[in-house]
Amino acid sequence: MADDRTAVEPTHLPPAAVEPLRTFVIDEPAGGAGFDCRDRLAVKHVVDTYALAYDNYQADIWFDLFTEDAVFAVGVPGQEQIEQSGAVFRDFWRDRMSTFKNAGNQRRHLMSNIVYLEQTEATMHISVVGLLANTANGRTFAPVAALNYEGWLVKRHGVWKINRWHDFPDGQF
Template identity: 35%
Template sequence: MIRKKNFLIITLFFALLVNGQEFDLNNIKIDDVKNVLQGVLGKSKKVNKDWSGIPGDTSFNVSDRIAIKDVIDAYGFYWDSNNLKGYLSLFTDDAVGVNYNSKGEKITVKIKDNRQMILNKERMDYFETNSMQRRHMMANTLVLELTENSAHINQYMTLLNTNKSSESLIVTPILYVYKLKKIEGIWKISYREINLDRPLDLEIKP
């Protein structure tokens, strides 16, 4: 019993150091230990306040950041492996896509519209048929906004293309603008904007 109490005291002490909280060590309750440990492990049921949007501010949900990064990385992997089903699973049902044509005109589409899904399949088939391996090399991520259920980020990406397994070229650097929503505990893309530094080798059809 004494060992158990000593263990709880030591555990609470280190947890307090991490959380920067103060308790009366002469009046420790088991609920105090549970609450502090839940806070350290990110399991608290309390609603997290919205992140300030200031780079370097640590008051954000780490699990959300990791999950959002997973979605953005999966975006590139699914497209590059011609996995249309997986690619579309990353978006909300009403997700909007924005890009700009060679004249700089803004084009807005519904990503899960039947026509868009057909065009995406044709695009994937074209690259596969012509032995053009795309690689979305995700780089810098700037989080602009993060709440419990929504996020807004800018994402740098370099698009590579390898022709017939022989020559690899940089197609263009891209700035993606993503907005995401958390739906039933899963982060999904609700808005995606593509900003090219130079035109693609195969223009995106509207």
């Protein structure tokens, strides 16, 4: 497997596909071993770094997990879904991290499950669920949301990066 090849981009989704993942199909039996475990471990590391970098307000590290042309879709029940990319994506999330930090909030993304829905040598489609918690000013702990992420990653020059990410928590914050 050549690490210097350019990955094939994931297919762009039709608008109707931009919604929370509620059912899924995997490309092999859940217990099957027909995959490259190094790639899955690398993608798990991307997901774990996503949580830690965001929670520690390290925007540059967090943004480095995404391709330059990444699309970030977000939506909560009862509100319009939004897709962001480029400078709009980066400016919005950098500002959001700064706002939480300056307000004395400490967020924690507790990523509990990763299901690898589809994997090739250069692309991966995953589902991630977890819990988002917040501690305000070091005193008040509260669960914020049940997380429901879906990601499409690409391998470029031996490094896995997020090319498309759906952030659809189960309820409003």
